Amino acid sequence: MLRGAGLDWYEQGDVWHRVAAHRSTSDTPTLPGLSRAVGALITAADDAPGSPLHTRPAWRSAFAHTGRRLARLAHSGDLQRGLRAVLAHHLLFLFNRIGIPGTEQHHLAAAAHSVFREDHHMSSAPVTGSEDHDADRLRAALADHIRARGTFRTAAVEQAFRSVPRHLFLPEVDAATAYAPRPVVTKRDADGAAVSSASSPNLVAAMLELLDVRPGQRVLEIGAATGINAALLAEVVGETGAVSTVEIDADLTERAQRALVSAGYGRVVVHCGDGALGHPESAPFDRIIVTAGAWDVPPAWWQQLVPGGRLVVPVRLHGSGLTRVLPFDRDRDAATMTAREALVCGFVPMRGIDDHPDDVVRLARDVLLAVDRADGPDAQALANVLTYEPSSAWTGVVVGHDDEAEHLDLWLATTTSDLGFGRLRVGPDARGAGAADPALRWAGASLYLNGSLAYVVVRPHDERSDELGIVAHGPESAGLIERLRSALDEWARRRPTQPMVTAHSNPVCDVAGIRRQHSRLVVRW
Numbered sequence: 132m133l134r135g136a137g138l139d140w141y142e143q144g145d146v147w148h149r150v151a152a153h154r155s156t157s158d159t160p161t162l163p164g165l166s167r168a169v170g171a172l173i174t175a176a177d178d179a180p181g182s183p184l185h186t187r188p189a190w191r192s193a194f195a196h197t198g199r200r201l202a203r204l205a206h207s208g209d210l211q212r213g214l215r216a217v218l219a220h221h222l223l224f225l226f227n228r229i230g231i232p233g234t235e236q237h238h239l240a241a242a243a244h245s246v247f248r249e250d251h252h253m254s255s256a257p258v259t260g261s262e263d264h265d266a267d268r269l270r271a272a273l274a275d276h277i278r279a280r281g282t283f284r285t286a287a288v289e290q291a292f293r294s295v296p297r298h299l300f301l302p303e304v305d306a307a308t309a310y311a312p313r314p315v316v317t318k319r320d321a322d323g324a325a326v327s328s329a330s331s332p333n334l335v336a337a338m339l340e341l342l343d344v345r346p347g348q349r350v351l352e353i354g355a356a357t358g359i360n361a362a363l364l365a366e367v368v369g370e371t372g373a374v375s376t377v378e379i380d381a382d383l384t385e386r387a388q389r390a391l392v393s394a395g396y397g398r399v400v401v402h403c404g405d406g407a408l409g410h411p412e413s414a415p416f417d418r419i420i421v422t423a424g425a426w427d428v429p430p431a432w433w434q435q436l437v438p439g440g441r442l443v444v445p446v447r448l449h450g451s452g453l454t455r456v457l458p459f460d461r462d463r464d465a466a467t468m469t470a471r472e473a474l475v476c477g478f479v480p481m482r483g484i485d486d487h488p489d490d491v492v493r494l495a496r497d498v499l500l501a502v503d504r505a506d507g508p509d510a511q512a513l514a515n516v517l518t519y520e521p522s523s524a525w526t527g528v529v530v531g532h533d534d535e536a537e538h539l540d541l542w543l544a545t546t547t548s549d550l551g552f553g554r555l556r557v558g559p560d561a562r563g564a565g566a567a568d569p570a571l572r573w574a575g576a577s578l579y580l581n582g583s584l585a586y587v588v589v590r591p592h593d594e595r596s597d598e599l600g601i602v603a604h605g606p607e608s609a610g611l612i613e614r615l616r617s618a619l620d621e622w623a624r625r626r627p628t629q630p631m632v633t634a635h636s637n638p639v640c641d642v643a644g645i646r647r648q649h650s651r652l653v654v655r656w
């Protein structure tokens with residue numbers, strides 16, 4: 132599972148350390164040979180003859196799959212805790228489920244941690260003593276990783292990743308962290324919520340590919356943060372193009388400016404302001420890329436994008452946080468833009484005039500239902516929903532682990548308009564205590580009606596697929612199960628892979644859709 136999640140040697144050791152710390156014990160008998168035995172399991176190769184992993188191939192593949200799925204959720208920002216913390220809790224639940232006593236859990240985890248500690252020098256030592264050489268090696272490894280995931284569509288974007296020295300934009304972390312395939316949070320607000328970060332490199336690459344940016348073009352980025360993406364854009368547009376980037380926070384603007392100059396991208400124009408207003412001084416733009424979660428498509432973006440231009444923007448399509456990167460092409464009529472694909476993602480929300488606070492209802496300790504106030508949730512009735520006994524049903528709908536099913540939650544949110552849609556966030560403690568176990572793949576996708584709630588769950592169907600099920604609570608749970616079941620059946624019958632999203636510049640236009648202050652968004656399947 133840890134390898135499947137893409138953790139390096141040091142990170143795997145850290146997960147075991149966390150598990151051991153959760154099960155601390157004063158009883159410390161010597162367990163001769165335990166570290167060696169655990170070490171043999173940890174370092175067992177998948178394909179070596181006689182590998183202990185061959186005895187339970189289904190387990191091995193299920194754990195690797197779980198690791199990959201958790202890593203995907205972490206990359207898209209859908210985990211409320213760090214990936215390593217979540218993995219540590221998965222290991223604890225597993226130990227609990229198979230009935231290993233706490234003391235033995237501690238010994239096993241401590242033995243596992245010692246394997247990583249003893250071998251630490253082998254894997255973490257840089258290949259040479261030179262920091263620059265190390266950064267070059269790490270940069271190449273990151274680009275190889277993104278390539279292996281199949282994200283690069285063009286040589287230009289891949290070359291940009293092989294050129295931009297990320298470590299110069301992230302001086303607060305070591306080079307290994309700067310080049311790890313994970314986001315790096317660089318600023319938090321007073322409550323500890325992330326307000327700025329270097330986004331996941333794979334997501335950045337995917338968005339740049341969606342932007343379809345060409346040499347010589349004029350590009351506006353909104354959300355400069357570290358300046359990394361602006362540097363990548365500068366690489367792709369080349370000397371004949373122009374990149375402007377807008378950042379709302381003065382300290383971050385200064386930081387991005389400094390890093391861009393020191394890394395040799397002083398030609399990027401860095402501006403402190405609200406990106407919802409664009410940057411009229413540098414307009415018009417062939418391309419606009421937004422790197423914070425937008426609630427609306429404000430007038431400035433329409434005005435500053437050339438006809439036929441492209442806007443790539445993560446839009447929060449629902450107040451529960453359901454966000455998709457949408458590559459909008461400006462239609463010739465200039466009053467609409469259309470995106471023909473969508474990318475699952477998680478982003479810090481835009482602040483300033485596009486600010487829109489999240490709405491959540493607390494259902495229990497460590498259990499929240501993220502909702503959209505436009506659906507008119509009855510927060511008081513919902514707050515008691517988990518006090519009702521659960522009812523459940525399995526649907527017979529089977530979804531392969533590799534199926535293109537990532538938009539199932541958006542399907543539920545947009546095709547069941549007479550019901551509320553929400554995302555059930557269950558912390559690891561509440562999940563472990565059995566409060567609720569919604570499917571992580573769709574970030575707790577749920578439907579609600581008054582004080583009743585139904586959410587999607589999964590159980591393994593075979594090694595490569597899961598069956599969808601429903602758990603419901605509340606006075607109207609039976610009806611709600613039927614509604615969710617028929618929505619899932621309809622989804623399974625059509626299996627839509629991508630939505631088509633049209634943004635209308637007139638929010639009061641005569642088309643049914645998601646109404647925002649400056650636009651109307653219509654999702655079609």
Ligand SMILES: C[S@@+](CC[C@H](N)C(=O)[O-])C[C@H]1O[C@@H](n2cnc3c(N)ncnc32)[C@H](O)[C@@H]1O
Nearest residue numbers: 327329354356357360379406422423481482483
């Ligand atoms: C995920 S970070 C962007 C990552 C960045 N592009 C990079 O390459 O590192 C989002 C950034 O958007 C900024 N932001 C939020 N609201 C904004 C707004 N209205 N205008 C401009 N920037 C904004 C945040 O301060 C944050 O720095």
